[in-house]
Amino acid sequence: MIQIQNLHFGYRKKKIFTGLSLKLEPGHIYGLLGKNGTGKSTLLKNMAGLLFPKEGTVNVLGFNPAKRQPAFLRDLFMVPEEFYLPDMPIEYLIKYTAPFYPKFNEDQFNRYITEFDIPRSNSLQQMSYGQKKKVLISFGLACNTSVLLMDEPTNGLDIMSKSQFRKVIAGCVDENKCIVISTHQVKDLESLIDRVTIIDEGRILFDHTVDAITRKLSFHVSYDSDEIKKALYREPSLRGSAVITHNTNGDESKLDLELLYKAIVLNGKAIESVFNA
Amino acid sequence: MQFRESQAIYLQIADYVCEKILLKEWKVEERIPSVRELAVQLEVNPNTVMRTYEFLQQQEIIHNQRGIGYFVSPTAIKNAQTYRKNDFVEKDLPQVFRTMFLLGMDPEELKPRFEKFKKQHFA
Numbered sequence: 001m002i003q004i005q006n007l008h009f010g011y012r013k014k015k016i017f018t019g020l021s022l023k024l025e026p027g028h029i030y031g032l033l034g035k036n037g038t039g040k041s042t043l044l045k046n047m048a049g050l051l052f053p054k055e056g057t058v059n060v061l062g063f064n065p066a067k068r069q070p071a072f073l074r075d076l077f078m079v080p081e082e083f084y085l086p087d088m089p090i091e092y093l094i095k096y097t098a099p100f101y102p103k104f105n106e107d108q109f110n111r112y113i114t115e116f117d118i119p120r121s122n123s124l125q126q127m128s129y130g131q132k133k134k135v136l137i138s139f140g141l142a143c144n145t146s147v148l149l150m151d152e153p154t155n156g157l158d159i160m161s162k163s164q165f166r167k168v169i170a171g172c173v174d175e176n177k178c179i180v181i182s183t184h185q186v187k188d189l190e191s192l193i194d195r196v197t198i199i200d201e202g203r204i205l206f207d208h209t210v211d212a213i214t215r216k217l218s219f220h221v222s223y224d225s226d227e228i229k230k231a232l233y234r235e236p237s238l239r240g241s242a243v244i245t246h247n248t249n250g251d252e253s254k255l256d257l258e259l260l261y262k263a264i265v266l267n268g269k270a271i272e273s274v275f276n277a
Numbered sequence: 278m279q280f281r282e283s284q285a286i287y288l289q290i291a292d293y294v295c296e297k298i299l300l301k302e303w304k305v306e307e308r309i310p311s312v313r314e315l316a317v318q319l320e321v322n323p324n325t326v327m328r329t330y331e332f333l334q335q336q337e338i339i340h341n342q343r344g345i346g347y348f349v350s351p352t353a354i355k356n357a358q359t360y361r362k363n364d365f366v367e368k369d370l371p372q373v374f375r376t377m378f379l380l381g382m383d384p385e386e387l388k389p390r391f392e393k394f395k396k397q398h399f400a
Contacts, residue, residue, distance in 0.1 A: 029322055166320035171313060173323045191286055191321040211328070214285050221283075252285035 001026045001061065001178045002047060002147065008055035009042060016042050018202040019056070026146070027175040028209075031193030032182040033261055038199045040182040041081060044149045047180075048078045061146055074101055077140040078149040085132050087125035090118075093139070103144035112138035115164050130156045137165065141172050150181045154188040162188050186257040196257070198264055206264045208275060210255055216274050218247040219256040232270045233263030246274050286321060290329040292364075293319075295338065295357040298349055305353055308346045309339060336360050 002024035009017040016039040024030055034040050045051040046058050049065030049072070058065055063072035085093065090113070098104040110120060116134040124132060133156050140148060154162050169192055173179065183189055196213065198206040222228050223240040231243035242256070244263050264271055284292075297303040309315075312330060316323040330347055333339045338353045338360070350356070377384070 027324070163320060167317045170316040170320055170323060173316070191319075191325070194322045194324050210322075210325075219283075252288065253283055254285055254289075 003059045004043075004046075004056070005059075006056035007043075007046065007053050007058065009039070009046060009051065009053055016202060020199070020203050021056075022197065022204050022207065024178050024180065026178045027173070028178065028195045029169065029173060029193045030178070030180045030195045030197050031186075031189060031257070032180055032197050032199065033184075033186065033257075034182075034199035034205075035265070036184075039202070040199060041151050043199065044078060044080075044151055044180065044182060047147070048076060048149055049073070050078075075103075075145050076147040076149070077101070077143045077145045079133075079136055079140045079151065079153055081151040081155060083133075083136055085124050085136065087123070089123040090120055090135060093124065093135070097139070098143075101143040101145065105142050105144060108144070109138055109142035112141055112168055115168055116161060117164075130158060130161065133157065134161060137168070141168060144177075146177055148177065148179045150179070152183055152185075153181060154183065154185045166192055186261065190255065190257045196260070198261065200265065200268075205268055206272065212275070213260065214247070214252040214255055216247055217260070217271070218245045218251070219243075219253045219259060220245075232274065233259065233267055235259065235262070244271070287325050287328040287332065290315070290319065290321070290326060291332055292361070294329065294333060295361050298338065298353050298357050299361070303349055305349050305351055308348055311346055 002022075004020060004022045007017045007020040008015075020043070032040050032043070042051060046053055047060055047065060049068045052066040061072060061075055063069055065072060065076075094106065094109065098106070098109075113120060113135065116138060118127075118131055118134055118138075122131075124135065127135070133153070137150070137153060140150070154165060157165060166189070169179070181189060181193065193210065195209045196206065197204060217232070220243065221237065221240045222231070222234075222243045222245075227245065228234050228241045228243055231241075231245050233244040235242045242259055244256075244259060247253070260271075294303075294309070297309075303309050310318065312323050312326045316326045319326070330339060330341075334341060336356055337350055338356045339347050340350050341347055
């Protein structure tokens, strides 16, 4: 559904991507993780046709996003981290922008904003950042595009809204749809994403399904000093040590995304060797 | 839903379904929530619930009727008990035994407490 090959991109002198390749399939929620400034947003913008590659190719739904053909734009929606919505009633926003998305479903939109506790009759002018974001997320989901890109969608959402957000996303996954969510708030999305993609230093450092991760790696608290010493990654905690070890007995543990992320950034080679074995 | 630290989410959801069945909140031959409904309710990826349902089908606790949905199997109670019992004996019981040993407790001491517990909660 999305193929990126040998992508090179940079802003003036700063190189962001130096030969990044990635393939995204429908039916999944991809969690795009990476340190600040590693290019998560830049990657999403390259997919959406908002930035153009210096070298290499980006192919989304069979289109070159940089050409911004209408047939492409109507089947992709991006919820950026920073956005602008005009000061107008929700009613007008729908009236003027929904026609660009042929699969837009108004009933669905109404359901989502009800779930998010936003009265349909409100105007965007009186809304806080968080409320506007919820309107934008609802709109994006109701567009029913094959590709949905979201950049830090839970930033600015309050505690209730984060839970509502997870419900809404869980309900819109389907086998023909590809959802990519970039985030630092790993706890917000841990149970939702089913594929983890980590960017570092201009390329893809790690890209595996959650199923594969929990089959290969075990996340647990260990008191056994031998096991702790041999662990792929360890972190002292109040009781014992939180460790990641090679899963050898077939029992699957719960993915600890924060621990995995740190392990990959600090000891990526050891982790990756388990997957290549 | 709060997920416990250690066990894979799909197995925790399997425990949740087994519990509903063993408490008879979900009855034999009745339809259970669809993959999507349960995913939304528990705020998890539908693929995770799909994996739970496939697992529970292998255990013959639920079955799929094409185009209609998932149902509680006639043998569900027996099979859910067997599955949960194995898990309990292997994983939870050693912890309980360890604590009992440390505190110098005898299994006989538990019997009246267990009877009282049953009366309090399930009478």
